[in-house]
Amino acid sequence: MAERHPKVATVDPVWTHICEEARAAVRDEPLLGGFIHSGILHHATLERALSYRFSLKLASGEMSEQILREIADEAYATEPTIGQAARADIVAVYDRDPACHRFMQPMMFFKGYQSVQAYRIGHWLWARGRRDLAYFVQMRVSEVFGVDIHPNARIGKGIMIDHAHSIVIGETAVVGDNVSMLHSVTLGGTGKEDGDRHPKIGNGVLIGAGAKILGNIHIGERSRIAAGSVVLHDVPSCKTVAGVPAKIVGEAGCEQPALTMDQLIDDGV
Incomplete structure (x- = not known):
């Protein structure tokens, strides 16, 4: 994915900050090393990390991680505004939520942020006529996060949903x-x-x-x-x-x- 986002990969202060926080978190709590490496440090871009998170959280016996990962990778590769909105959402949560002290927290721990990013992929599917798959994403987001957003809804950037239940x-x-x-x-x-x-x-x-x-x-x-x-x-x-x-x-x-x-x-x- 990095080669498809050359400008973002070259100058991406949000992702750079997340990676620095992740390395510090591993030093502070080695027991979370595998969790943080697989979620953040193994990935070249924020898009790749979010794609991994999407597939990991929404996979089930009905839909494998691999298929969901391919869907998310395609969405981020063909629609750069999804990644741009993800960055604006991270900054929004960091700025507005007093419980958020690091940029890495929303993407790793906060279901409000994660559910909105999953919705964005569902909306991308809906806009391309892949509506049954979009409904599947909506269903899994509701089951996993307790957040029910129809994939046809239109949501801007810089969104903060606190607690999100x-x-x-x-x-x-x-x-x-x-x-x-x-x-x-x-x-x-x-x-x-x-x-x-x-x-x-x-x-x-x-x-x-x-x-x-x-x-x-x-x-x-x-x-x-x-x-x-x-x-x-x-x-x-x-x-x-x-x-x-x-x-x-x-x-x-x-x-x-x-x-x-x-x-x-x-x-x-």
């Missing part, structure tokens, strides 16, 4: 760049209607734990959705909504709520 993102949902969400978020429909029926999340939105955003509605850029809210109507940009059903309770409180991860609602909103 019970995330549901529907078929026609759109998630912009630099969005942060916590566990148990649903971007769903409101019934049995067909067609375009899921939310459109603008850039820089922060979605709190347990929030449900339902229907073909638009959440404006840099807004905040409070934890536990049920959102049924459009939300303007730079606002905070809370409640069941959700209502506007103030401004977003800062210029980039998805980056600051400030979820407190007080008189300053």
